Amino acid sequence: MPDFAEPLARLINEFKRLPGIGQKSAQRLAFHVLRVSREDAEHLAQSIVDVKDKLGLCTLCNNISDSDLCPFCRDSARDPKVVCVVEEPLGIIGIETTRQFEGRYHVLHGALSPLRGVGPESLRIKGLVERIGQGEIQEVIIATNPTVEGEATAVYLARLLKPLGVKVTRIGMGIPVGSDLEFSDEVTISKAMEGRREM
Amino acid sequence: MPDFAEPLARLINEFKRLPGIGQKSAQRLAFHVLRVSREDAEHLAQSIVDVKDKLGLCTLCNNISDSDLCPFCRDSARDPKVVCVVEEPLGIIGIETTRQFEGRYHVLHGALSPLRGVGPESLRIKGLVERIGQGEIQEVIIATNPTVEGEATAVYLARLLKPLGVKVTRIGMGIPVGSDLEFSDEVTISKAMEGRREM
Numbered sequence: 001m002p003d004f005a006e007p008l009a010r011l012i013n014e015f016k017r018l019p020g021i022g023q024k025s026a027q028r029l030a031f032h033v034l035r036v037s038r039e040d041a042e043h044l045a046q047s048i049v050d051v052k053d054k055l056g057l058c059t060l061c062n063n064i065s066d067s068d069l070c071p072f073c074r075d076s077a078r079d080p081k082v083v084c085v086v087e088e089p090l091g092i093i094g095i096e097t098t099r100q101f102e103g104r105y106h107v108l109h110g111a112l113s114p115l116r117g118v119g120p121e122s123l124r125i126k127g128l129v130e131r132i133g134q135g136e137i138q139e140v141i142i143a144t145n146p147t148v149e150g151e152a153t154a155v156y157l158a159r160l161l162k163p164l165g166v167k168v169t170r171i172g173m174g175i176p177v178g179s180d181l182e183f184s185d186e187v188t189i190s191k192a193m194e195g196r197r198e199m
Numbered sequence: 200m201p202d203f204a205e206p207l208a209r210l211i212n213e214f215k216r217l218p219g220i221g222q223k224s225a226q227r228l229a230f231h232v233l234r235v236s237r238e239d240a241e242h243l244a245q246s247i248v249d250v251k252d253k254l255g256l257c258t259l260c261n262n263i264s265d266s267d268l269c270p271f272c273r274d275s276a277r278d279p280k281v282v283c284v285v286e287e288p289l290g291i292i293g294i295e296t297t298r299q300f301e302g303r304y305h306v307l308h309g310a311l312s313p314l315r316g317v318g319p320e321s322l323r324i325k326g327l328v329e330r331i332g333q334g335e336i337q338e339v340i341i342a343t344n345p346t347v348e349g350e351a352t353a354v355y356l357a358r359l360l361k362p363l364g365v366k367v368t369r370i371g372m373g374i375p376v377g378s379d380l381e382f383s384d385e386v387t388i389s390k391a392m393e394g395r396r397e398m
Contacts, residue, residue: 004292005265007253011246017239019231025219030250031289032218034263038251040216045244047210051229052237054206064233066204090230093203 008034060131062107062124064089072105079103081138085128085157087111087145095143103141106131111149112156118149120156128157132164139167146173146191207233259330261306261323263288271304278302280337284327284356286310286344294342302340305330310348311355317348319355327356331363338366345372345390 004012008030015026033041057063058070065071072078072092082103086092092105108123131137140161144150158168174192175184184192203211207229214225232240256262257269264270271277271291281302285291291304307322330336339360343349357367373391374383383391 003270003295005254005263005269007246007249007265008263011250014243014246017243018228020224020227027289027292028219029217031263031287033247034250034254038248041247041251044213044216045247047206047213048232048240048244048247049237050206051210051233052240055204055233064204064207064230066206070204071202088230090226093226096202 057107060127061105062109062127063092063105077102080136082141083128083131083137083139084141084143086143087150087153091143091145103139106140108144108153111144111147111153113149113152123153125157125160129160129164132161132166137166139169141169141171143171256306259326260304261308261326262291262304276301279335281340282327282330282336282338283340283342285342286349286352290342290344302338305339307343307352310343310346310352312348312351322352324356324359328359328363331360331365336365338368340368340370342370 011030011033012023012026015021015029016023021029033044055064055066058065058073059068060073061070063070063072067074079102082101083106084095084101084103085106085108086095087108087110089107092107095101095105106124106128108125108128110118110123112118112120112123128140132140140157142154142157144153144157154170158170161168172195173188174195175181175188181189210229210232211222211225214220214228215222217225220228232243254263254265257264257272258267259272260269262269262271266273278301281300282305283291283294283300283302284305284307285294286307286309288306291306294300294304305323305327307324307327309317309322311317311319311322327339331339339356341353341356343352343356353369357369360367371394372387373394374380374387380388
């Protein structure tokens, strides 16, 4: 590794710790920071500290929030009878982009992964059971990722929640829209076959 | 755009202003910052401000430096007779990775681009002319990028510097090592043909 001045080397290392940022991207980002005004650099630095200081989790659904309840839990226009369970807050963003779901959310903050030591007690499942216990929820849509971990979590949740008298559904899996059978893997295709619907 | 809590939305926007970071990457980075410890977030923020406060330009070659002279200009083992001219400090890093160049550098901080209003007076050319005027430099290797702007800069510099009695050379252009003729564009191939060498 060639010589960078120390503060620059340190910033490059800090950027490299971010997800998806390798050596070259980190260098490009660091040199970009060098080029912008001190004011712009301060805004970026302040924003980074602010998200740690000013944000917490929604006390109901565990979404990221700057107040007790997140905007989705506060919004009385949203249907409290349907709850969509996602692994991470970013999952909510994905579903919101469709503008079709009008229920509430529940964020687990992870997925079951015995190999990495993530058991049910590490996920925020207890709050979900409590919410169901209050009697208003009729359907729980499990929108964990279609991965080994997400599937295991879905199966676990279905077994746990069905006895509580709610309908438990799983989001559909199959060929992504705009894609091609030719480029889809066998597991996805077999899920697409399983999930076929009459036309 | 779905609702993010304000500090989160602000951080996502700040990240989006960085080069090569789009909406999705910015979201992923911001959520990563949310997940790390406050201490780690502070380190990142502090590093960003530090590069603005602690770094300046080498008074000789304009490379990024935390002291008057950058490590390359300070290093008396490096050959002061050969100067390699690059557009940006990152160009130096690229050349240093080869471990084959043992001369000095000169950073222009840009390339000629009349369309974007970047004329010769916007580049750090004057210092280069002064360095040549001191009589020690024998060869100037122009390592600006093989783009329209970089080429225009190279041509401009060659015309300016040759009359000063130095040898002016341009880095070779051609098919990148490990690549394939099939996937190379016509301009690159024609440069490769022009730059052919006897075996």
